[in-house]
Amino acid sequence: xxxxxxxxxxxxxxxxxxxxxxxxxxxxxxxxxxxxxxxxxxxxxxxxxxxxxxxxxxxxxxxxxxxxxxxxxxxxxxxxxxxxxxxxxxxxxxxxxxxxxxxxxxxxxxxxxxxxxxxxxxxxxxxxxxxxx
Amino acid sequence: xxxxxxxxxxxxxxxxxxxxxxxxxxxxxxxxxxxxxxxxxxxxxxxxxxxxxxxxxxxxxxxxxxxxxxxxxxxxxxxxxxxxxxxxxxxxxxxxxxxxxxxxxxxxxxxxxxxxxxxxxxxxxxxxxxxxxxxxxxxxxxxxxxxxxxxxxxxxxxxxxxxxxxxxxxxxxxxxxxxxxxxxxxxxxxxxxxxxxxxxxxxxxxxxxxxxxxxxxxxxxxxxxxxxxxxxxxxxxxxxxxxxxxxxxxxxxxxxxxxxxxxxxxxxxxxxxxxxxxxxxxxxxxxxxxxxxxxxxxxxxxxxxxxxxxxxxxxxxxxxxxxxxxxxxxxxxxxxxxxxxxxxxxxxxxxxxxxxxxxxxxxxxxxxxxxxxxxxxxxxxxxxxxxxx
Numbered sequence: 146x147x148x149x150x151x152x153x154x155x156x157x158x159x160x161x162x163x164x165x166x167x168x169x170x171x172x173x174x175x176x177x178x179x180x181x182x183x184x185x186x187x188x189x190x191x192x193x194x195x196x197x198x199x200x201x202x203x204x205x206x207x208x209x210x211x212x213x214x215x216x217x218x219x220x221x222x223x224x225x226x227x228x229x230x231x232x233x234x235x236x237x238x239x240x241x242x243x244x245x246x247x248x249x250x251x252x253x254x255x256x257x258x259x260x261x262x263x264x265x266x267x268x269x270x271x272x273x274x275x276x277x278x
Numbered sequence: 279x280x281x282x283x284x285x286x287x288x289x290x291x292x293x294x295x296x297x298x299x300x301x302x303x304x305x306x307x308x309x310x311x312x313x314x315x316x317x318x319x320x321x322x323x324x325x326x327x328x329x330x331x332x333x334x335x336x337x338x339x340x341x342x343x344x345x346x347x348x349x350x351x352x353x354x355x356x357x358x359x360x361x362x363x364x365x366x367x368x369x370x371x372x373x374x375x376x377x378x379x380x381x382x383x384x385x386x387x388x389x390x391x392x393x394x395x396x397x398x399x400x401x402x403x404x405x406x407x408x409x410x411x412x413x414x415x416x417x418x419x420x421x422x423x424x425x426x427x428x429x430x431x432x433x434x435x436x437x438x439x440x441x442x443x444x445x446x447x448x449x450x451x452x453x454x455x456x457x458x459x460x461x462x463x464x465x466x467x468x469x470x471x472x473x474x475x476x477x478x479x480x481x482x483x484x485x486x487x488x489x490x491x492x493x494x495x496x497x498x499x500x501x502x503x504x505x506x507x508x509x510x511x512x513x514x515x516x517x518x519x520x521x522x523x524x525x526x527x528x529x530x531x532x533x534x535x536x537x538x539x540x541x542x543x544x545x546x547x548x549x550x551x552x553x554x555x556x557x558x559x560x561x562x563x564x565x566x567x568x569x570x571x572x573x574x575x576x577x578x579x580x581x582x583x584x585x586x587x588x589x590x591x592x593x594x595x596x597x598x599x600x601x602x603x604x605x606x607x608x609x610x611x612x613x614x615x616x617x618x619x620x621x622x623x624x625x626x627x628x629x630x631x632x633x634x635x636x637x638x639x640x641x642x643x644x645x646x647x648x649x650x651x652x653x654x655x656x657x658x659x660x661x662x663x664x665x666x667x
Contacts, residue, residue, distance in 0.1 A: 151414035183415045183530075209436070209534055211428035212481040213420065217404050221420035227480075229429055229529055239416045239529040247481075252436040269418060 148220045150267050157184045159198050164268040169201040169258045171234055182236035203258035205232040205272065212247040230256060230272055241271040253278035283549050284666035286375040287506035287513035290319025290499030291627035293620075296612035297463045299493040300396040304334035307391035307495030309349055315387065315497035320510040326499075328356035328383030330374060332366045332390040332616050335406045336397035346389065356383040363410065363651025364563060365521075366390070367619040368658030372519045374500050384501060390617035391495030403491060407615075410652055412527045424488055424566065426528050426653040428480035431568035433534035435482060437583070440571065442482050444586030446473035448567035449486045449609050451594045456606025458596060458637035463490055464610045487567040489608035489618070496620035498627075503666060512631045517552065517644075518661035520545025528653040538657045539576035539648060546659040547578075552644060554578040557661075559629065559639045560600055560646045561622035564607040570594075573648055574602075577659065601639055604629060619649035630664050 153161040163170035173180045174188035175195040187194050210228035213221070226242040228250075242250055243259070256272035263269050292314030294307050302310070308331060316323055329352065331343040339345045342359040356377050362369045367390065374386045394403045404422055411417040411426070421429075434440045450470055456462035468486060476485040506513035522541035525531045547553060554577060562573045571585035579600060580588035594602035605611045605625035608618045628634045629642045644663045650656060 149413075149417045149420065151418050153414070157414060183412065209429040209433040211421075211425045211432055211483075212478070213422055213425045214478045214480060215422065215424075217408050217420045217422045218401050225420065227419050227421045227425050227429070229534070237529055239412075239419055239421065241419055252432065263418075267418075 148263060150264060156186050160184050161267065163198070163200070164260055164270055167260055169203050169270055170198045171201050171232070171236060172196040173199045180234045180236060182232070182238050202233050205230040205256050207242070207250065207252050207254045207256060208237055209252055210242060210250055226250060228272065242274060243271045244273045250274065251278045282375045282379055282519060284515050284517055285379050285503055286500050287503050287515045288498050288500050288623070288627050289506050289509035289511065289513055290315040290321070291624040292318050292497055293461065293624050294391070294495040296461065296492055296494030296614065298395050299393065302393070302493070304337040304391045304393045304397065305339070305345070305349065307393065307493065308346055308389050311391055311495035311497035312346070312350060312387055312389040315389070315499050318511070319499040321385070321499070323350055323352050325385050326352050326387045327354050328374065328377055328386035329354045330358050330360055330370045330386060330388045332360055334392040335403070335615050336393040354383070356386070361616070362656040364565060364616055364618055365649045365651030365656040365658045366616050367623060368647065368649040368660050369521055369656065371500070371516060371660055372521055372658065375516060375519060378500070378502050384505065386500050387497065388500065389495065389497035390620050392615035392617055393493040394615045395491050395493045412529070416527055416529060422480060424483050425480040427566040427568060428483045429528060430534050430572070430654060431482050431566070434568060434572065437535050438586070440586040442474060443470055444589055445482065445487055445567040445571060446470040447589035448564060448570045448594070449473050451589070452564060452603045452607040452609040454595050455601065455604050455637060456610035459606050459611060462606040462611040463492060464606070483566055489565045489613040490610070492612035492614045494612050494614040494617070496617055496624055498623060512664060514627045514630045514662050514664065515666050516660055517663050517666070518546035518548070518550030519658070520549065521656070521658045523656045526652050526655050531654065535572065536582065537572055537576050537650070537654045539573050539650065539659065542657040542659040543577040543648070546646070546661050550661040552661060556644050557600065557646045558642045558644055559604055560602050560648070561604070561626055562602055563619055563649045564603055564609050565613070565618070567609070569650070569654070570602065572654070577646065577648060596637065604634065604637055604639060616651070619647070622647050622649070626662055630662060
């Protein structure tokens, strides 16, 4: 067993490539300019099928979080902090909060992305608190 | 849509034994529940011309409903395996009502079972359920199912000042109901303090904020309202039904604190021509305690943001103004995975027939049942009554 690793597709490959290169990349619609997450073959707002990649600032805010006290398997030793992050560009994504005492995290805390190499192919974006609410 | 109002009735309802049943497979429990419901309806399996089932986690079968039909040796003209997670139990009612109304089927058997307790290890059960997360963008972070709901619970606390004590009231209230139900898995009454001192699973959820893991089956027989009086028991008519689907993955939800129960509820109330205050009792999906609090708000039983205060009035307890989960719910009665809310439906049938024994709600005339699947994703609300008008 090992951690659950994502399997990139043609559509999502630039996102995972970006993580390996230390960039959090988001799709932006060429028609309506909407920025979206997760990567799709279409704009979820206007249905347009031409999308470009933009590099996010990596900054965001904790929309919600939980301290998982019982991991889903032995590969996920508890405790770990699963959070929903509202990115500066608008979209929300799930990630980890790392490098902090679980008791000190608050909804509304400002966070910044960093990257953890999980395998040769996969680097995961995680977040660190940079300013408490 | 409104022509489905009162068009269908539940004429048979049955549960198998629930809890820890290592000697019976999900398939056997599904068939056992079906046979018990047929007996309750006073009919033979040859009367069934529609079959709806839900796959099990513990013994997945590729074409589930067809396999159940084969086992039973019935040959329906309408046969469907449905999967909207925990919401399946109610979404199938809209499908059955539509099929009956369209003349596709007359007598539909709905049977579901799973054995998450005895046929899966703890880790298998956790991973199977948490696979509801997005395979690329959620699952790698290892969110357990309690964690998904904890994200919702935590957001409601931050937005509205809801407290862990208020969530705990849901668990204590369900247990108070279960104490009166001889078939419930957990019957020893508990206090708010007991909930808060049980170990944390995913903040703010403690062990006693989480529903049970069980084995069990449950089944219903539904037919047209016109034929309902041909059956031995008081029919239970469906006056309203509504679904609403807002997302699958919690990171894609438009709101963490207001759910599509608002829309499914409005559709059901509108069809029934009834309001929250008309309900004698309600059965609300209680996979975790925050779910019930948000459903109370979104289904209009109290103002948005005041669910915690409403719970602390004791409204949902036995003899409260709105008894909720009169069988004990999935928090205390049983929770064998996706079939979990079937027990809310069978309990509603017994309450409206007036045969709920020690836990019978006084003057039970009209009831609301709500279930949701995914992570507050797929909502379905149904309203039932003893009479069509």
